[in-house]
Structures are given as structure tokens and as C-alpha cells.
Amino acid sequence: MNFYGKIILKADLELISPLMIGSGESEISDRDILLNKEDKPYIPASSFMGKLYNELSSDKKKKYFGQKKVEENDKNVEENKAESNKFEHQSYIICDDLLLTQGTGKNTAIRDGIRINPETGLVEKGAKFDYQVLEPGNHFALEMSINVEPCTYGDCKELMKNIVNVLSNRQFALGGKTSSGFGNLQAQNIKVMEYDFADKKQAAAYLLKKETENLFSKYIEDNSMLNDEFRINASFQIVNSFLIRSYSKTPYGSDATQLKCGDKFVLPGTSLRGALRAKAQKILNLLWENKKNEVDMFIAALFGTTSLEKKNEYSVPSSLYVSETVIDNVECQLQNRIQIDRFTGGTIESALFDSMPVFPVPNDKAQLVNLTLTIHKPLPSQKGLLLLLLKDLYTSELPIGGEKNVGRGLLKGTKATVTNGDKSIHFSDFEDIDEATQKLFNQYIEALISKSDNEAIEEYIAKFKKAKA
Structure with missing residues (x-):
């Protein structure tokens, strides 16, 4: 298909367990959560995309997420040279920071932690710490797009299908302490829209930020059970x-x-x-x-x-x-x-x-x-x-x-x-x-x-x- 344009994904991500994305500050606790200029918590696009990249199973992800240039003094030059020459370019995928849409972002809490000595069962000296978390109930807006060039529509559609299924069928968690149940996000109201710039009406709709037909049903697959x-x-x-x-x-x-x-x-x-x-x-x-x-x-x-x-x-x-x-x-x-x-x-x-x-x-x-x-x-x-x-x-x-x-x-x-x-x-x-x-x-x-x-x-x-x- 000679498609040239964008595939856009929008979703509402509900936080269903505490979220910990540290800011590097320690005014309230040993690790405060990240806030924007309006003093509201948000999820950086870099954190979201990093986690998404690791969750994707598509063999196209390395190509479309961008490929850095291999330097001459890189120890793995020979191993990566062929792949680098083939895929070297910036990312086809664009993602905005995930901002709050529902919830005040003020329902934060301070949690305490300790480190236990496994041999004695006692708390190690000086190993008491605390950290700030955003509690469940808040909602974040996700908006991301894939730039589609001629002859890449099939690959881009496959990648977007993979992204939709990761968000829909798997437990998607990011931030700190995800292995302890933190940072779980549940995707709701997922919309997938295609804009073919060869079609003047679709190009105009994209420029005017008008939503087109939701193609979510064509992108979702029944993959809820993971065999691994x-x-x-x-x-x-x-x-x-x-x-x-x-x-x-x-x-x-x-x-x-x-x-x-x-x-x-x-x-x-x-x-x-x-x-x-x-x-x-x-x-x-x-x-x-x-x-x-x-x-x-x-x-x-x-x-x-x-x-x-x-x-x-x-x-x-x-x-x-x-x-x-x-x-x-x-x-x-x-x-x-x-x-x-x-x-x-x-x-x-x-x-x-x-x-x-x-x-x-x-x-x-x-x-x-x-x-x-x-x-x-x-x-x-x-x-x-x-x-x-x-x-x-x-x-x-x-x-x-x-x-x-x-x-x-x-x-x-x-x-x-x-x-x-x-x-x-x-x-x-x-x-x-x-x-x-x-x-x-x-x-x-x-x-x-x-x-x-x-x-x-x-x-x-x-x-x-x-x-x-």
C-alpha cells in the first residue's frame, strides 16, 4: 500500500497501583516524585518509551525506534556494523509526556523502607529510608504517533499492533519498584487513527487535529495469555x-x-x-x-x-x-x-x-x-x-x-x-x-x-x- 502519513495512538492510562518516578530531589522524602512546572506529577515520555521498547516483541522495533551511529572505537563495531548501516536514522515514533487528565495529583504518600540483613533477620544500621509515591486513581493521557513513509506501511502497522496489544493485554508498569507491584497502568478508551497525507481530507483533518475513524478493532489481537x-x-x-x-x-x-x-x-x-x-x-x-x-x-x-x-x-x-x-x-x-x-x-x-x-x-x-x-x-x-x-x-x-x-x-x-x-x-x-x-x-x-x-x-x-x- 502506497501510504504516506501517520498512525496515531491515543489512550487514557489509569494508575491502579502506586507510582514512583523520582525527580532526584529530596525535600519531602529521600526520593521525591517528579513534578512539572505546575507542580503536578507526570510521566516523562522517555520513561514510557523505554519501558515500551523492552516490552515489545516485534523484530521491527530496533529499526523504527531509531538506531544510533556506531563509533569507530566501539568494541562491538563489527557485530553492529551491518545493522547500523541498514537502520541508522532518528526514531519514526513520536510520543508526548503523559500529563494528568483526571485526578489532582495531590494524593501522594510517603512510604518507609528498610534493608534487612538476611543472615540475622535484623534491620541493617543506617538502612532506613523513605520515598514519595503517587497513589492510584489518577489518569494520564497518552498520545503517540508513527511516521509512515512509502513502502513502510506494513511494518509500521505491525509495530503499532504490537504496541496496542502490549497496552491492552499485558500488565504495563513503569517507574521504580515495578517488581513489587508499583506503577501499574491500565489502558482505557484506546483509539488508533490513520492519516494518509495523499488524501487531502485526511491531511486537513490531521492539521486541524480532527479525529478520524477509530481502527482499534483492526489492531487488537487476543493475546492475553502469555505462555512464558x-x-x-x-x-x-x-x-x-x-x-x-x-x-x-x-x-x-x-x-x-x-x-x-x-x-x-x-x-x-x-x-x-x-x-x-x-x-x-x-x-x-x-x-x-x-x-x-x-x-x-x-x-x-x-x-x-x-x-x-x-x-x-x-x-x-x-x-x-x-x-x-x-x-x-x-x-x-x-x-x-x-x-x-x-x-x-x-x-x-x-x-x-x-x-x-x-x-x-x-x-x-x-x-x-x-x-x-x-x-x-x-x-x-x-x-x-x-x-x-x-x-x-x-x-x-x-x-x-x-x-x-x-x-x-x-x-x-x-x-x-x-x-x-x-x-x-x-x-x-x-x-x-x-x-x-x-x-x-x-x-x-x-x-x-x-x-x-x-x-x-x-x-x-x-x-x-x-x-x-
């Missing part, structure tokens, strides 16, 4: 009480209350990841008899890591993604506590404090619904470890949050769905799993015990070390 994912979706009841600490902004509030996102109690993905990581390390130390190097590599490949060695700095992205989960059917109660002197048996002076954990409302309903754990491109041994972690959560063996020493944070599973590629397995109790499924799960756990994937994991980690070097 291993996903667990489960619901839980709180056994006793639950507390992820949030601190009052006034001197009259409680010393610690359950964390909220907006007006809802939540289990943040950061707390869940931390608990899962610590438990995973204990499981591997037990199975592999404290083989530190092998354990550290396996944990790094699944949960991600940043090496703290100055001579050998490298970062590995997480393969495990956890959700931020709303806590329903609970009530908050104030509890006063004291600290006892172990030698005298009396109360330590000025050691009176209180907290406001949440307790389940008396009914049969689950308090945490749709808690989700997902591994992209999983290895059998990684599936095995995630199943062991699920069982510990399910059977109240893995407490989460604060004040675990007084019985808080234990969960009891009510139902779960394990999605393995294009197959889904449903159960309410591990005893209810059929023989074929049990056999499959045992194969994954046996792969973990036998370290069958450790060589592949070592090669995976080596790529990031080499890239940094």
Missing part, C-alpha cells in the same frame, strides 16, 4: 492480626498504624517480597546445605540484586513480580503495650507505646484477595521454589509484617490458582490437588533440590557482570 509465565493467584484469611507499619503525621496519632493506600488497607509488594526472599534463602540453605555462592546466585536471578562490591558492581533485574494487595473485611483496633525490664520485672520508664493493627471481621470471607506472584520466563527449579513459598504462606508458616513475635502476620490460604503457561490449576487445599498435578509439582521441586538449573542461572548472572564490565 508462571503465575500464582491466591486468597488468604488473616489468622489473628496484621500490621505493616505506617507512622502518624501528627503527634496525637498512634505510634504505628496499618498502612493504607488512599482509604484502603494494603499489603505492599515491598513487604511481601522481603518476607518471600528471606524465606527462600532459608529454604535453599536447608536444601543445599549452606552453599552460599549457589544460594546467592539463585536468589539474585529470581529476586534481583545489586552488588555492593565496589570492584565488581553489577545489577540483576528481578524475574519475580508481586502485587500490592488490598486488605478487606478487617477493623482497626488500638492496643497499648509496654516494655518490661528483664532483670527487675518492672516496666521500663517511658516505654509505653501503642499500635493499631487490623483484625479480621467475624465472617468467612477472605481478607486478602488476588495476591499475585508471577515469574517471567521461569526455570523448573524457580517454579519449585515458588510453590514451596506458596505452601508456607498457605499453611501459616510464613508471617508477614511487623510484631511477628506476638503472633501477627500469619495467613491461612482459602483458594489458589496456579497458571503454568496456558494451563490453570485450581485448588483450595494442597490435599485436594489431583495426582497428575502433584506429580508435575514434585518434578519442579525435584529440579530445585537437584540444582538442575544452576548452570543456566550462572550463565544468566554472568551476562550482567559482563555488561557492567
Whole structure:
């Protein structure tokens, strides 16, 4: 088709989990969110396009996103020379910054973080920090276009189809802590319009910014199920009480209350990841008899890591993604506590404090619904470890949050769905799993015990070390 013009995509992106895009400033927290000149949060086009590029599967993306010139002293000149000569030009794709369309952008919150020493289970000294997030409910306007030249219409249409399907069928997340459930955006009201400048009416419509026929139905494909994912979706009841600490902004509030996102109690993905990581390390130390190097590599490949060695700095992205989960059917109660002197048996002076954990409302309903754990491109041994972690959560063996020493944070599973590629397995109790499924799960756990994937994991980690070097 001899098409010359533009393919334009417009969409409304609703923020459905906290967003953290840092500005580099630290006036309000250790990491403040990015604001425009009107003091409103926005998503830079560079952040959006960078994430989109990584999510696209089209082999045309490198060509149409632009190709930089390879310098003569580049170590990879020979490898990239042919491709560079073929594709060297600026990007065909233009994208605006994503500005707020609904929501004030004022519903921000400060969240606290800590770093736990995996060996002692205690907070590392000086490792307390906080960061600012934009809470869900805000909407951002997306507008991007592809410049179509003669003889490129087919490739550009294929690329736009890929973009539409990524936004429509996948969980699209950007910003910081995306592996902990942050930055999830849900695309709504997607419009795809074509403007052929050879047609005077369409050229005029483009210049006057008039919308033409929405071709979304011709660009969308049913691709909602990804065969390279291993996903667990489960619901839980709180056994006793639950507390992820949030601190009052006034001197009259409680010393610690359950964390909220907006007006809802939540289990943040950061707390869940931390608990899962610590438990995973204990499981591997037990199975592999404290083989530190092998354990550290396996944990790094699944949960991600940043090496703290100055001579050998490298970062590995997480393969495990956890959700931020709303806590329903609970009530908050104030509890006063004291600290006892172990030698005298009396109360330590000025050691009176209180907290406001949440307790389940008396009914049969689950308090945490749709808690989700997902591994992209999983290895059998990684599936095995995630199943062991699920069982510990399910059977109240893995407490989460604060004040675990007084019985808080234990969960009891009510139902779960394990999605393995294009197959889904449903159960309410591990005893209810059929023989074929049990056999499959045992194969994954046996792969973990036998370290069958450790060589592949070592090669995976080596790529990031080499890239940094």
C-alpha cells in the first residue's frame, strides 16, 4: 500500500497501583516524585518509551525506534556494523509526556523502607529510608504517533499492533519498584487513527487535529495469555492480626498504624517480597546445605540484586513480580503495650507505646484477595521454589509484617490458582490437588533440590557482570 502519513495512538492510562518516578530531589522524602512546572506529577515520555521498547516483541522495533551511529572505537563495531548501516536514522515514533487528565495529583504518600540483613533477620544500621509515591486513581493521557513513509506501511502497522496489544493485554508498569507491584497502568478508551497525507481530507483533518475513524478493532489481537509465565493467584484469611507499619503525621496519632493506600488497607509488594526472599534463602540453605555462592546466585536471578562490591558492581533485574494487595473485611483496633525490664520485672520508664493493627471481621470471607506472584520466563527449579513459598504462606508458616513475635502476620490460604503457561490449576487445599498435578509439582521441586538449573542461572548472572564490565 502506497501510504504516506501517520498512525496515531491515543489512550487514557489509569494508575491502579502506586507510582514512583523520582525527580532526584529530596525535600519531602529521600526520593521525591517528579513534578512539572505546575507542580503536578507526570510521566516523562522517555520513561514510557523505554519501558515500551523492552516490552515489545516485534523484530521491527530496533529499526523504527531509531538506531544510533556506531563509533569507530566501539568494541562491538563489527557485530553492529551491518545493522547500523541498514537502520541508522532518528526514531519514526513520536510520543508526548503523559500529563494528568483526571485526578489532582495531590494524593501522594510517603512510604518507609528498610534493608534487612538476611543472615540475622535484623534491620541493617543506617538502612532506613523513605520515598514519595503517587497513589492510584489518577489518569494520564497518552498520545503517540508513527511516521509512515512509502513502502513502510506494513511494518509500521505491525509495530503499532504490537504496541496496542502490549497496552491492552499485558500488565504495563513503569517507574521504580515495578517488581513489587508499583506503577501499574491500565489502558482505557484506546483509539488508533490513520492519516494518509495523499488524501487531502485526511491531511486537513490531521492539521486541524480532527479525529478520524477509530481502527482499534483492526489492531487488537487476543493475546492475553502469555505462555512464558508462571503465575500464582491466591486468597488468604488473616489468622489473628496484621500490621505493616505506617507512622502518624501528627503527634496525637498512634505510634504505628496499618498502612493504607488512599482509604484502603494494603499489603505492599515491598513487604511481601522481603518476607518471600528471606524465606527462600532459608529454604535453599536447608536444601543445599549452606552453599552460599549457589544460594546467592539463585536468589539474585529470581529476586534481583545489586552488588555492593565496589570492584565488581553489577545489577540483576528481578524475574519475580508481586502485587500490592488490598486488605478487606478487617477493623482497626488500638492496643497499648509496654516494655518490661528483664532483670527487675518492672516496666521500663517511658516505654509505653501503642499500635493499631487490623483484625479480621467475624465472617468467612477472605481478607486478602488476588495476591499475585508471577515469574517471567521461569526455570523448573524457580517454579519449585515458588510453590514451596506458596505452601508456607498457605499453611501459616510464613508471617508477614511487623510484631511477628506476638503472633501477627500469619495467613491461612482459602483458594489458589496456579497458571503454568496456558494451563490453570485450581485448588483450595494442597490435599485436594489431583495426582497428575502433584506429580508435575514434585518434578519442579525435584529440579530445585537437584540444582538442575544452576548452570543456566550462572550463565544468566554472568551476562550482567559482563555488561557492567
